[in-house]
Amino acid sequence: MKTIAILGSSGGNLYNLGGKEPDKLLEEIAVQAAAAGLRIRAVQFIAAQGSMDMAGSDTGASVFGWDGEAPAVLFTGTLEACNRHVRELDERIAADIRRGEIDGLILMSADPDGANRLAIEAAVERGVPIVGTGGTSMALVSAKGANVIASSGTTGTTNRTRAVSFVAALSKHWGINYRPVIGTAGKSGVVPDGQPWKRINVRGIMMASLPGFIAMAVILALGKVPGLEALQGVFDLLIKALPVVVAAVAAKQVAEMEEVSVVAGVLAGVLSVDGGIIGGMIGGIGAGVLVHLLFRTCVEWRFPATTVNIIAGGVSGLAAGLAVHFLFAPVALQAGELIKVLIESAVGYSPVLAGLIAGLLIWPAILGGVYHAAILPIVLLEMEKTGNSFLGAVDMVGLVMVSAGITLANIVSPREKSEAAVAAPGFLINMGFGTFVEAAYPFMFANRIVFAGAIVSAGLAGMLAGMFGVRGTAYVPSIVAPLLSNNIAGFAMAMAGGLVSSFLFTLVANKIAKRSTGKTGEQASA
Structure with a gap:
């Protein structure tokens, strides 16, 4: 050695x-x-x-x-x-x-x-x-x-x-x-570090890019306030910047070479804006892979470290970005548009039915691991065009609010006193941050009525979202969420529907469970 x-x-x-x-x-x-x-x-x-x-x-x-x-x-x-x-x-x-x-x-x-x-x-x-x-x-x-x-x-x-x-x-x-x-x-x-393509993870890239989309939704909402109409131009600028955000995240995750990969991703993203966020993702992934390959090659050829970084970061970003700009951008943009058109067609055919089906399926989707892999990317593709999303609204009313209702019921009337302490943090996070729907899992898995109530409540909330033609997003405080939607009153009512319905289902389930426990105790005493 x-x-x-x-x-x-x-x-x-x-x-x-x-x-x-x-x-x-x-x-x-x-x-x-x-x-x-x-x-x-x-x-x-x-x-x-x-x-x-x-x-x-x-x-x-x-x-x-x-x-x-x-x-x-x-x-x-x-x-x-x-x-x-x-x-x-x-x-x-x-x-x-x-x-x-x-x-x-x-x-x-x-x-x-x-x-x-x-x-x-x-x-x-x-x-x-x-x-x-x-x-x-x-x-x-x-x-x-x-x-x-x-x-x-x-x-x-x-x-x-x-x-x-x-x-x-x-x-x-x-x-x-x-x-x-x-x-x-x-x-x-x-x-x-041997196979950068094994680090390609669409779900991880989208989740890491989410703050950029939420920032865009906030600007969209502020632009509707009288006197702040000038922010519409900022919103348009942010839409163009989203592919750059996605590309930078993708390159960093794939290459794992710190600032060098970020630079490559930004360059690729700037050149990929015509392909939307799908184009940005393709450019960022390509840049990340090239950073890895060019860096190792330059090191093996004993290039000075500064030159290695310049080639790995600059050439990788340019090569991947130019490839998307001239070859893949039209196809990537059409793919994003196709997904948007399919959702709009379903909502246009029957908004109530589309909302009901989306609501009924969203809990099975997240429990089955499909949500982050498929639904979230679609939500972000919708937001890329309009700043908010139909499926994003269903996420808030059917997941976040339903989880909030379940945890609230377990604070107000838990089966056991210890469950209130478990439910309280989950309720506060759901309401305060628009995330952590997993807080409802312990109560759903412990009681079939609560589980069924969550799905039914999500279906009801989704139906209301479709009825009012709501577009919105989760991952924001519940008080703010309606303000970021296209229909403040409609979104608020759909949110309330999901919360109240799941709250009542859970309340009834807990009372039945407590009665059953009480009868079992009496029989044991006798």
């Missing part, structure tokens, strides 16, 4: 690109090193409380070392005191290098004439391979005759891309098989 040492500081430009969080910076390198089978022997990293470009001798700073498993703070004081403190550590690392106990160095904004002088001199004597970032410091290291196998500036890099570049260069030099890892660095675990 090869051993390495990590030397350097939070630097000037590096401070703004991850250096201000030294624990995360060092943990990311540790994760990538472990993936290559490299053992960290020592760390000497001075983290200042500001950019070194502006820091003075009295600037606060900390010295990070290595406790054998993770980075650890060894000393805290002024920058001048930290520089004095690391002299002994520098001597120790230099001795380890001369004894052959350290096989390679990773440098980040190192100080070859100061804090890291002895270690770098020893590395030069032994011909130890060195990788690192920091234009000025790496130039000085090279000038001393060091065996620098990969060097780059810091601009455009991130903690992850730097770490992958460092370890990839050392692994290639030593002939070690290395596959980068992604995910959260540190003790929470990592996920092998």
